[in-house]
Amino acid sequence: MRKGLQGLVLTFGLAMLSFSCFVDRDRVVEDPFVGEPAARTGVGQLANQLLSADRFTRLEVEVVYMRGFRPTNQMMTEMVSFLEDYTHKPDGVIFREREIPAGGQQSYTVQELLDLEKEHRQRYNERNIMTVFLLVVDGYFSRDEEETFALGAAYQSSSMVLFGRRIAENSGILRRPGREMLETTVVLHELGHLMGLVNNGTDMVEDHEDEENEAHCDNSSCLMYWAVETNRVFGMMETSIPQLDQKCRDDIRANGGR
Numbered sequence: 182m183r184k185g186l187q188g189l190v191l192t193f194g195l196a197m198l199s200f201s202c203f204v205d206r207d208r209v210v211e212d213p214f215v216g217e218p219a220a221r222t223g224v225g226q227l228a229n230q231l232l233s234a235d236r237f238t239r240l241e242v243e244v245v246y247m248r249g250f251r252p253t254n255q256m257m258t259e260m261v262s263f264l265e266d267y268t269h270k271p272d273g274v275i276f277r278e279r280e281i282p283a284g285g286q287q288s289y290t291v292q293e294l295l296d297l298e299k300e301h302r303q304r305y306n307e308r309n310i311m312t313v314f315l316l317v318v319d320g321y322f323s324r325d326e327e328e329t330f331a332l333g334a335a336y337q338s339s340s341m342v343l344f345g346r347r348i349a350e351n352s353g354i355l356r357r358p359g360r361e362m363l364e365t366t367v368v369l370h371e372l373g374h375l376m377g378l379v380n381n382g383t384d385m386v387e388d389h390e391d392e393e394n395e396a397h398c399d400n401s402s403c404l405m406y407w408a409v410e411t412n413r414v415f416g417m418m419e420t421s422i423p424q425l426d427q428k429c430r431d432d433i434r435a436n437g438g439r
């Protein structure tokens with residue numbers, strides 16, 4: 182019955198383009214928040230949809246890791262509680278995990294990450310379900326510099342990557358955090374970016390963006406401090422995972438989060 186009506190709606194829609202609510206209600210206009218096109222938008226672009234229950238009431242996290250780089254159970258548990266703490270998802274937060282073959286590359290460019298996602302991501306936003314994709318690769322980031330290297334990154338509106346080899350090489354040894362703590366810290370920071378922090382998809386209640394490192398918090402003990410996703414983090418996480426400070430929490434709440 183719906184199908185039979187579509188032609189009618191379309192004809193009407195064309196004739197009545199100025200009646201935007203009419204067109205919206207009958208979905209002649211494409212929903213900008215579902216499917217692959219929504220996932221191809223920039224970091225922070227789905228912050229409100231991730232934080233609030235207005236559009237999506239359930240959250241699914243798809244974790245895809247290269248052979249030998251499965252994230253720890255602790256990371257996955259902490260990720261769920263972080264999402265439960267800061268987002269409104271009355272129908273739950275769930276995880277799916279899957280192993281993919283090793284890539285075997287020394288490093289990965291953004292384009293290569295996008296290609297891997299295209300090949301391996303199975304879940305995109307649909308109906309009441311918001312999806313987040315986490316890729317764990319067996320190499321480094323191609324943009325690493327000599328002094329500073331990335332442990333992880335958020336690279337699209339619902340996509341994040343962990344550079345598994347960097348994390349493995351820099352944890353569980355002298356003067357380095359344990360692997361669980363390191364990967365958890367990095368993944369929560371990247372989730373913060375998907376939530377639009379700082380001033381990158383979620384407006385600031387009070388100004389606290391780091392002038393020299395955009396999209397980051399100026400509080401050096403906050404989870405959203407720029408150093409958290411790089412090797413500079415080692416000096417700042419002695420015994421625990423950095424938390425979001427009050428200003429970051431205020432932003433999240435003001436954009437529909439908890």
Ligand SMILES: [Zn+2]
Nearest residue numbers: 370397407410
């Ligand atoms: Zn960051």
Ligand SMILES: [Zn+2]
Nearest residue numbers: 398403426429
């Ligand atoms: Zn902060």
